[in-house]
Amino acid sequence: METEGFFVDGPGIFRAELERTRRERQARELSEKVTGAQSLVNSLEHAGVDVMFGIPGGAILPAYDPIFDSKIRHILVRHEQGAGHAATGYAQATGRVGVCIATSGPGATNLVTPLADAQMDSVPIVAITGQVPGPAIGTDAFQEADIRGITMPITKHNYLITDPDQIPAAISEAFHIASTGRPGPVLVDIAKDALQKMTTFTWPKQRVLAGYRLQLDPEASAINDAARLIAESKKPVFYVGGGVIKANASKELFRLAELVGAPVVTTLMARGAFPDSHPLHLGMPGMHGTVAAVTALQKADLLITLGARFDDRVTGKLSTFAVNAKVIHADIDPAEIGKNRFADVALIGDLKRTMVALVPALEREFAKSRPDLASWWKQMGGLRSTYPLGYDHPAEGLSPQYVIERIGAISGPDSIYCAGVGQHQMWASQFIKYEKPRTWLNSGGLGTMGYAVPAAMGAKVGAPDTPVWAIDGDGCFQMTNQELVTCAINKIPIKVAVINNESLGMVRQWQTLFYASRYSNTDLHSKRIPDFVKLADAMGCVGLRCESRDDVDATINKAMEINDAPVVIDFSVHRDAMVWPMVAAGTSNDDIMIARELAPDWGSQEL
Amino acid sequence: MALHTLAVLVENSPGVLARVASLFSRRGYNIDSLAVGPTEDPKISRMTIVLNLEGHALDQVSAQLFKLINVIGIQEMKPSESYERELLLVKVGSNGAALDEVAKRYGAKVVEKSENSVVVELVAESDVISALLSDLKPFGVKELVQSGAIALEKGVKTLTDRVRDEQGLSNPEEGNIGESSTADYQN
Numbered sequence: 001m002e003t004e005g006f007f008v009d010g011p012g013i014f015r016a017e018l019e020r021t022r023r024e025r026q027a028r029e030l031s032e033k034v035t036g037a038q039s040l041v042n043s044l045e046h047a048g049v050d051v052m053f054g055i056p057g058g059a060i061l062p063a064y065d066p067i068f069d070s071k072i073r074h075i076l077v078r079h080e081q082g083a084g085h086a087a088t089g090y091a092q093a094t095g096r097v098g099v100c101i102a103t104s105g106p107g108a109t110n111l112v113t114p115l116a117d118a119q120m121d122s123v124p125i126v127a128i129t130g131q132v133p134g135p136a137i138g139t140d141a142f143q144e145a146d147i148r149g150i151t152m153p154i155t156k157h158n159y160l161i162t163d164p165d166q167i168p169a170a171i172s173e174a175f176h177i178a179s180t181g182r183p184g185p186v187l188v189d190i191a192k193d194a195l196q197k198m199t200t201f202t203w204p205k206q207r208v209l210a211g212y213r214l215q216l217d218p219e220a221s222a223i224n225d226a227a228r229l230i231a232e233s234k235k236p237v238f239y240v241g242g243g244v245i246k247a248n249a250s251k252e253l254f255r256l257a258e259l260v261g262a263p264v265v266t267t268l269m270a271r272g273a274f275p276d277s278h279p280l281h282l283g284m285p286g287m288h289g290t291v292a293a294v295t296a297l298q299k300a301d302l303l304i305t306l307g308a309r310f311d312d313r314v315t316g317k318l319s320t321f322a323v324n325a326k327v328i329h330a331d332i333d334p335a336e337i338g339k340n341r342f343a344d345v346a347l348i349g350d351l352k353r354t355m356v357a358l359v360p361a362l363e364r365e366f367a368k369s370r371p372d373l374a375s376w377w378k379q380m381g382g383l384r385s386t387y388p389l390g391y392d393h394p395a396e397g398l399s400p401q402y403v404i405e406r407i408g409a410i411s412g413p414d415s416i417y418c419a420g421v422g423q424h425q426m427w428a429s430q431f432i433k434y435e436k437p438r439t440w441l442n443s444g445g446l447g448t449m450g451y452a453v454p455a456a457m458g459a460k461v462g463a464p465d466t467p468v469w470a471i472d473g474d475g476c477f478q479m480t481n482q483e484l485v486t487c488a489i490n491k492i493p494i495k496v497a498v499i500n501n502e503s504l505g506m507v508r509q510w511q512t513l514f515y516a517s518r519y520s521n522t523d524l525h526s527k528r529i530p531d532f533v534k535l536a537d538a539m540g541c542v543g544l545r546c547e548s549r550d551d552v553d554a555t556i557n558k559a560m561e562i563n564d565a566p567v568v569i570d571f572s573v574h575r576d577a578m579v580w581p582m583v584a585a586g587t588s589n590d591d592i593m594i595a596r597e598l599a600p601d602w603g604s605q606e607l
Numbered sequence: 608m609a610l611h612t613l614a615v616l617v618e619n620s621p622g623v624l625a626r627v628a629s630l631f632s633r634r635g636y637n638i639d640s641l642a643v644g645p646t647e648d649p650k651i652s653r654m655t656i657v658l659n660l661e662g663h664a665l666d667q668v669s670a671q672l673f674k675l676i677n678v679i680g681i682q683e684m685k686p687s688e689s690y691e692r693e694l695l696l697v698k699v700g701s702n703g704a705a706l707d708e709v710a711k712r713y714g715a716k717v718v719e720k721s722e723n724s725v726v727v728e729l730v731a732e733s734d735v736i737s738a739l740l741s742d743l744k745p746f747g748v749k750e751l752v753q754s755g756a757i758a759l760e761k762g763v764k765t766l767t768d769r770v771r772d773e774q775g776l777s778n779p780e781e782g783n784i785g786e787s788s789t790a791d792y793q794n
C-alpha cells in the first residue's frame with residue numbers, strides 16, 4: 001500500500017496540480033489496465049475499508065463483480081436504509097469511516113434518510129451509488145435519480161463521476177472529507193459506464209482540495225481569553241456536545257474538567273464523553289434533561305461550550321436561554337460560532353488540541369487567582385440531590401424505565417447501546433449509566449425512527465467482542481427490523497430490547513399533554529400484532545418475552561448468554577409512562593416541569 | 608436589513624452553482640442578485656452575490672458558504688473599497704432628441720434605434736441604473752434586462768492574493784502539504 005506522497009488542501013493548488021499530473025502520468029504508465037469497477041474496489045481497499053453494507057442492482061452491478069473477489073467484507077442488507085444506518089453505527093462505534101453501497105434510483109434514494117441522519121449528527125460515512133450510464137444521464141432513464149442533486153443539502157460533499165480515471169481521486173477525497181474537520185457523509189455517485197470502461201488504477205499520492213481548509217489549532221490569544229473568562233467566572237458550566245466524542249477528546253475533557261472543577265453537562269450526542277459516575281457530572285441538559293443540568297446552563301455566568309451547537313432541544317426558547325452567561329464556544333466548524341448564540345470567545349479548532357492548549361493557560365490564570373465555586377456547587381449539588389431522575393412503578397404492568405435501567409446495570413458500561421427515537425430513547429439516555437465514549441449511539445439531530453437495529457448491526461460489526469444492545473420502541477422497530485435477517489445470516493448477534501408500549505409513545509405523550517389526551521393515530525396495537533417473539537423466530541433470531549418485573553433480570557441474563565444469534569426481547573410495558581423532566585417545545589428552560597403540572601420548587605433554591 | 612456584496616471564488620466544477628443555490632435556499636438567505644463568470648484562472652470561477660441581510664448575519668453566511676468544499680475564497684466587497692457594476696439593456700418605446708439627451712446624461716449607449724423602439728445600454732452602479740430607469744419611464748419602457756452586480760476590489764490587491772494571505776501562505780508554492788496515509792481517515 002502506498003503511504004507516502006503529499007496532499008494539498010488550500011491553494012497550494014498551482015504547483016500541486018503540475019506535480020500531480022507528472023506523478024500520475026508516471027505511475028499510470030507503470031500500472032496495468034483495469035475496469036473502473038476494479039479501480040473503485042482497489043480504491044476502497046487503499047482507503048482502508050474493511051467492511052461495507054449494501055445491495056446490488058443494475059447500475060452498480062459492475063462493481064459487485066470485483067467486490068466478489070475483494071478482501072473487503074460486504075454485508076448484504078435487506079434495505080438500503082439499513083446499509084446507511086449500519087455504516088453510521090459502525091462509524092460511531094469505531095471512529096472509522098463507515099461505508100454503504102447501493103444502486104441508482106431507488107437504491108440511492110433509500111440512502112437519503114441515513115445520509116441526512118449522518119449529516120445532522122456529523123458521522124463520517126461514505127456512500128457509493130451506481131448511476132445510469134453517462135449518455136443516459138438527464139434522459140429520465142430507467143432507475144435514474146439525480147442523487148447528487150438530491151443529497152447536496154444533506155451531505156458534507158458529493159460527487160458524480162462519469163470518467164473512470166477520476167474514481168481513485170474521488171474516493172481518496174471522499175474519505176478525507178468525511179473523516180476530517182467536522183465529520184460528515186460524502187456520497188460518490190458513479191455512472192455505470194464509468195465502472196465498465198477500462199482505466200488505469202493509481203492511488204493518488206496527493207489530493208488537491210483548494211477549498212477545503214481545516215483550522216486545527218485555535219488562536220493562542222483566544223485560548224488566553226478563554227482561560228481568563230474561566231478564571232473570572234463564578235458559575236461556569238461545561239456544556240459538552242458530541243464533538244468531544246468525534247474528536248476522541250474524552251481524556252482531555254476529564255483533565256480540563258477536574259482542573260476547573262466546574263459542573264459538566266453532556267448533551268444527548270455526548271452521553272459517555274464524560275463518566276456519569278463522576279461527581280462533576282450533572283447529567284444531560286435539554287428538553288428531557290435533569291433539573292440540575294438544565295438549570296446549571298440556565299443560571300450559569302459562563303458556558304464553556306465544547307463541540308456543542310446550541311440546538312433548540314437544548315436551549316429551549318433561545319431568547320431566554322442562559323441569559324446571564326458569557327459563552328466560550330469551541331468547535332472545529334467555524335460556521336457553528338454565532339449561528340444560534342453569540343460567542344464571546346471563539347475557539348476554532350480540533351477539540352483535543354483546544355483542551356490541551358487550555359490547560360497550561362488555565363494553570364497560569366489559576367496561579368494568580370482561583371474562583372471559588374463553592375456557592376455555585378451548593379446550588380447545583382442541591383438541585384442534583386433534590387431532583388434526581390426517577391420513575392414510578394405502575395400498579396399494574398411493567399415500567400419501561402425499570403427495564404432499561406436493568407439492561408444498563410446488567411450489561412454494564414462496556415456495552416454499546418443504540419436507541420431508536422421516542423420515549424425509550426430518552427429513557428435509555430437517562431437511565432443507562434455511560435462511562436465511556438462511543439458506547440451510546442443514537443439519532444440525535446434528525447431523530448430517525450428505525451435507526452436502532454441497523455445501527456446496532458453496524459456497531460456490532462465494528463466491535464464484534466462487545467455486547468451491543470438496540471433499545472428500540474415498538475414503533476421504530478417496525479420500521480427497520482428486517483435487518484435482523486441480515487444479522488442472523490451474517491452472524492451479527494445483536495440484542496434488541498423492544499420497549500413495547502403498543503404506541504407511538506412519544507407522540508402519545510405530546511397528545512396527552514397538549515392535545516387533551518386525544519390519541520389520534522398513535523395506537524399501534526403491537527401487543528396483539530405483530531407477535532414480536534414469532535417475528536424474531538421467523539427472522540432467525542431468538543425471541544423472548546417479558547411481562548413482569550420479576551422476570552426482567554432473568555430475561556436480560558438469558559439474552560446476555562446468547563452469543564450465536566441475535567436476540568429480540570419483547571418487553572411488554574405499560575403505555576402511560578411519560579418522560580420527565582420536560583421543557584415543552586418552544587418554551588423557556590425556566591419552565592422545566594418534573595412531572596405533569598409540577599415545576600421544581602424554586603422557592604427552596606437560592607438561585 | 609441592508610445589501611451586502613460578496614465575491615466568492617469557486618472551483619469551476621459541475622454542480623457548484625447548484626450547491627451555492629441549495630445552501631441559500633436551505634438556510635433561507637435572501638439573494639438580491641447573483642452573477643457568475645470565469646476568472647483569469649480557467650479552473651476558478653467567480654460569483655458575485657448581493658444579499659439582503661442584517662450585518663451580523665454576514666459572517667454566518669460567509670462561514671456556511673466557506674463550508675462548501677468547492678468554495679475557495681470569500682470576500683465582502685465594501686462599497687467604499689470596490690467597484691461595483693451592473694449591466695442594463697432596456698427597450699424604450701419612443702424615439703427623439705429628449706431620449707438621446709437622457710442617455711447622454713447617464714453616459715448610456717444607444718445600441719439600436721428604429722422608428723418605434725430604442726435599445727439603451729448602461730454599465731453603472733446599481734443606483735445609477737435605477738435613476739436612469741426612472742428617467743426612461745416617461746418614454747415607455749417596453750422591456751428591460753439587467754445583470755446581477757459584479758464587483759472588483761480597488762487597488763493592487765486581488766482576491767486570490769487575499770485567499771493566499773488568509774492561509775498564511777506567504778509563498779504560495781508551499782501549500783498545506785501533508786503526508787498521505789491510510790490511517791489518515793481510519794483513525
Ligand SMILES: Cc1ncc(C[n+]2csc(CCOP(=O)(O)OP(=O)(O)O)c2C)c(N)n1
Binds near residue numbers: 422448450476477
Ligand atoms: C421516521 C420518523 N417518523 C416519525 C417520527 C415522529 N416520531 C417521533 S417519536 C415517535 C414515536 C416512536 O414510537 P416508538 O418507536 O414506539 O417509541 P416510544 O416513543 O413509544 O418509546 C414518532 C412517530 C420520527 N421521529 N421519525
